[in-house]
Amino acid sequence: MADKEFDQGKRRFLVAATSVAGGVATGAVAVPFVASMLPSERAKAAGAPVEADITNLAPGEMMRVEWRGKPVWVVRRTTDMLETVKQSDAKVADPKSARKPGELTPPYARNEYRSIKPEYLVVVGICTHLGCSPVDKFKVQAEPFEADWKGGFYCPCHGSLFDLAGRVYKNKPAPDNLEVPPHKFLSDTRILIGDDGTRA
16 A cells, blocks of 8 residues: 555656656747747847938938838938929829828828928838839939939839929839838937837
């Protein structure tokens, strides 16, 4: 009888010990697995907002900033450039940025100049047709692609045209205006791209 009770006690001990060891092993395997599903520091940094210092950006010039692996253009528009935006209203397909408003144009940029401050345009420099990168053609002059060119962006890959507010011309391959990324002014000389304070 004593041997039987000893065997049962031993069995309970072994079952408990095995269960504990199994639990520890499961935890040891699960921790790296769960950790692998979390974004790396590099991934976090790649998606993080970036600051653009526009102190030395002269009127009529453009600077490029990288955000989430995308080129973002900051253009400081002159008074003449802003006037050409008004003149382009009849030529562009979506003058009020009404198409895909939440996706391509945040509320604070749903205006004629597509900007927080008319002087500064902030857009993602990727054509909405097939993802090519348009080139800046700010000079007002006749161009092979447009006899009455008022300045803006030209995509040489397939011929899409965008005005100085990033609005696509009518009857061009690109279906939409250039994307305005979330952004806000931290000061008169610093723009934070990737965070506008409206998203949690």
